[in-house]
Amino acid sequence: MLLIPCPHCGERDESEFDYGGRALALPALDASGDEWHQALHLGNDSEDCVDEYWYHAGGCECWIRLRRSLSNHAFVEPGSSTGVID
Amino acid sequence: MKYSAASLLKQALGGQRKWPPFVAPTILKPHYDIVIVGAGGHGLATAHYLAANHGVDDVLVLDSGWIGGGNTARNTTILRSDYLLPASFALKNFALELWAQLSQDLNFNLMYSPRGYIDLAHSDGELEHFMLRANAMRLAGADVDMLNRRQISEQVPGIDLGLDARYPISGALYQPAGGVVRHDAVAWGFARSASSRGIHIQQNCAVDGFDIQSNRVVGVATPQGQISADKVFISAASATAPLARLAGLRLPMEPINVQAFVTEPIKPVLDSVVNYNAGLCYVSQSDKGELVLGGATDGYLSQARRGSFARIEDTLARALQIFPFLSQLRLMRHWSGTADIPMDGNAIVGATPVDGLFVNCGWGYAGFKATPAVGWSMAQYLASGELPGLLQPFALERFASGALIDDAGIGPYPWRH
């Protein structure tokens, strides 16, 4: 069970959250189909740490953006690859 | 050496000393016609059929670890083809036809057991969905039936059909040809056959780069040296995306952890494979006696090959809905694998924008059952250059063109499939 560091509520159990996937930026609504295809489908950059969205359904009901290692599930500081949020 | 009761007896009398290795040791050549990256079920099946069906044996299969050590070793061994969309059904149904003869074809007892697959429905609406599937399957020549509650209780003694269950069972789809097979044996069987036909298989040899010239792949780089090849076929499940990156490609899929677990072994108590659909749980009994269970994925990106215990609890809760008596049993072991799930939940198979580079991936947690069909079809493709009809729908371009194959209608959210 992940312990998710909600910036509003503190560390809360995974069961309180809904997952929103990799943090993909949506292109402008009038952007081309190819831009949308690239943005929506091809975000997997095979890096170990990913930015992702979580929704704190059982708490502040906010969408948050966190960064996490896919190999060991440690939440890291946004933008870093090693700074573990402790 | 042929496997048979006779050879078993002869070898037993000789103290088992003359059994040859199931895969011949190899010395890597500098060039192969085809290099297959990934010695899992699909890659090894492709190798076997290249040799067996097409006489193509100048093939090398590489794996960064041990044979079949990825998802082939970790799945819940279920075989079935009851998928809604024709593309999904056709390939998996062809696989069922191949499974039926595969032990004999490979001279390796895969313990293929067509003991029946029962897909439970929890409402009349769901039942109607299953009937849709069943009718489509029947039209395509597959044997499938619907079971009412009485028939379910006859097939599965001990199942709880009480109307006070949280999601009472209203009926089921039944595929008699569905069942289980021994997963490790599949990898070993294909490997042994391919090896016996002269194909080289090298374990513990990772690919760490691709040699691409003028948009054509000409070889792979490994710690044991460069190997040139006319065609390179990556069939490495969740390792495929990072490998493809090395070749400059991005694949529209994400890695998600999926778990499975076994109970302690007991005498036979369940003869068919049962799937519960209000929140996922599938259960069967192995020949050793363990109940083998699995459910939905962990629901977030991961490559850790370990997951949250909460998912085990959820799956178990459903198992106990259908078999309340399971509470007397104990959980013996749970494990994980990484499911590579594309943006429509279905596999990506075929050519890439790089000439001579092919991929087979994105099978998520539904790939094992398709193993021989993927191997057969990809062998045909690699040998002849013509894309078999069964593989056409799974092309990488479909995300750009909109020809999605989304069996569950979930959308571009891999963690929900």
Place this chain on the structure above:
Amino acid sequence: MQSRRLENGGLIDRDARIYFTFNGRLLEGHGGDSLASALLANGVNPVARSIKYHRPRGILSAGLEEPNALVSLTLPNGVTVPNLKATELRLQNGMAAHSQNCWPSVKLDLGELLQVGSGLLSAGFYYKTFMWPPKAWHRVYEKLIRRIAGQGRIGTRPDPRSYDRRNAWCDLLVVGAGPAGLGAALAAADSGKSVLLLEQDALLGGSTLWDQQQIEGLPAARWRQLVLRSLATYQNVRIQCNTLAFGHYDHGRVMALESHADGVDAISWRIRCRRLLLACGASERPLVFPGNDRPGIMLAAAVRQYIHRYAVAPGRRAMLAIGDTQEREATRLALRKAGIEIAGELSDSEIISDTCGRRHLRRVICAGHKDGRRVIDCDLLCVSAGWNPNAQLAAQMGAELRFERGVNAQIPPARHGIAFSSGACRGVGSMEACSRDGELQARRALAELDGVVPDDTALPAIDTVAPAPGYHDGRAAAFVDLQNDVTRADLELAVREGYDHVELAKRYTTLGMGTDQGKTSWSNAILEISRITGNDAADTGHTTFRPPYSPVSLGALVGAERGARMTPMRRTPFQQVFEQAGCVFQTSGDWLYSRYFPLAGESMQDAIQREVLAVRNAVGCVDMSTLGKVEVRGRDALEFLQRLYCNNLDKLQPGKLRYALMLREDGILFDDGTVTQLGAKHYLVTMTTANATAVWRWMNKLLQLHWPGLDVQLTSVSDHWASLALAGPQARPLLQALEPDFDCAREAFPFASVRTGMLGQGIPCRVFSVSFSGELSYEINVPAGHAATLFTRVMEAGASYGIMPYGLEALDLLRIEKGHLSIGTEIDGRTTPADLGLARMVSSRKHFIGSSLLQRPRLQDDARLQLVGLRARDGHSAIPVAAQLCAQALQAGVEQPSLGRLTTAIDSPTLQQPIALALLQNGHQRLDEILWAVSPLAQQSTEVVVTAPCFVDPDGSRVHA
């Protein structure tokens, strides 16, 4: 009665006499006994038979590592609990235990005949045969093998035991109350931090319960007493026995299983800790030698435990085969205390080449002695090849184990992530060193929690004085995995055949895959494989460690959330009052839905028919409360909605509403609902029941993450409003009869608008003139608490109009007759608006979510499945449910391609004929075509005409009536 019970000593309660049965024989034991110690005390032998060769087996160990002594318990109600280890069961009065997997008895088991063919039954033999005839594996061989395989048996009777799931949180979780764990807990107690100490045994103390060493100048037992006394005085320290920590997961989550709790048979604990102190001890390693599996061959430390803790003499005449000198001495002392004669000791230059004794050890044969072959008559052989740290909990979270040559074992790092391993579970030897290690590690963990620099006092060194393993060779089978009957020869065969990677060897031979999870087999296996391959043991590696540490009850893992309590059931505000009206409910997703309202003696079909006709001809009322409802406010509210929905909303005005479609980012239809404008910058949107939560989250995601610049506030009001729709030609007079304070006349309150006000007797309301059924319809929303009142008033006022309540079934028939869309059938996560005939709703004048990717060529082409209606060509033949659409009727043995599939098929009450909706390839171009609706399941084909997907009132005049 207890022939082997020592007269004095032990930690048992001699006054408590406990009576139990084993294989039907009545036996006696004492309080504090395990089933194993009681069986030994009674001289019971053999206890079990091995799984493959059915060899007689006794008790090897005194703990969870036991591979042999598996028993089943029969509970008072006849329920059997299989595969329990005699060593893990606390003896209780009335316990009825019996051996498993043997017939007719454990003493005389016909399965022993399998040993005759043991040469054939080597590892992996089943992969090499059973292939002919082709279908025989499944039909014949497998059935036989399944009956022989499997350990115990379970029935399908309900389990009478009670279970629960509980949660705990602590700063420091200490696993194991042996010397290291107690040292750690004591050191942590003073800190004031919350400490939870778990011990899987019934008693605290670990090895101090049976071994006498000194700790801090005191005898171990005395030290233990003082520490426990001290710990009891601390409020911040909680201690739990009978609680096995079995799994270590992400971010400090540890799962534990408690047995023998008060009032509950088993409890699973979900624990979250900030730091984890592992003091799990070590398991003794047996020797691998020919004939090493006979009853009477026991681990040396287990022998000492049976003697000192349980006051049982496990034999009369013993031999020692123990490498470590201190262990040997301690064992000698124990044997002497128990009055067991010491018949001999294996010297360092000797090996064991065979043992004798069919049902029990009688004799050990040694080779290599200076006097040649030595034969020692004995009934107890105490073996020890060293200790394996119980490093599983650290390894489960990825700690790399390092093979330490000195101890021939895999050692975890002192620290990995939040886990601090201490004592014997990281290879530390003496009790004194273990307690010191626990103390130092605890201090380090606490220092981290306080954010201070930890004390860098060196930790005790690991004990590298381990005996060199002998290679005991001989002709008889030498077992490496006792439970799964895996021999040295099997491992040699595996390597010979190329299954030499440790994972391949495991799977090929099934070594370590039994219920003991290889605790007494894996380390020996690694040494054997290393010897056979010639590789360094450090390179041989090990398999992945997976939870649980020892098997845990499925019942406890699910707890009390069984049956209907698995997940919450959601009910609408009309639940009670509908029950009173005789409603039949059904489960649909999270919800309990009203399905139909039968009159006395009515069948479901008749009720639904009646309900549908009531709506078409008079008036009906239906619960619409489950729809999602969200209020959207703000300066940019309209802009937001324009981006969200694909149809243009710019003609909307206050008081008006529109049917609206929402697409996913990829252009596929996601949800349908309504957008109502309530005020200048105030809207209310509705979503389908199935997608209510998903759309709410989606709307929030867009605003919070992607368009934070928009000034929009969202409020979920799904649960605030109860909603009852009146539908039918008499809907308006009925609405008027409810005395609303606004004008309901046709011109004053037209279709697709909303009115807010009060119904008579002070019920606030919002009424939407919107229709799912296709009839004149008003959805009356009232605050949820008024639901019952509303329904009652509607039924009273509606009586003169012929009001009938209707449920989901009738609602579905009505919407099918109108060709209105439903989630899961037409909106199935694969269709676009154009597919469903709603291309005109996709605005070309704006961009919205999904607009771009919707233009992808394959989402636009005509060959797609498109929504059509179907009528039976002859006007009366039933259209089979779930049929496929084909060019020809069904013919036996003829496969034909499917042109499409039905989404629904009904016998229309309104039209009195069968109709259906279907998704047909290029359906929009095929109106009036004749096709066949084919159902191989029903062996039925019906000729159908393709029509527009609307059968009743295609002009939509009724809603404007």
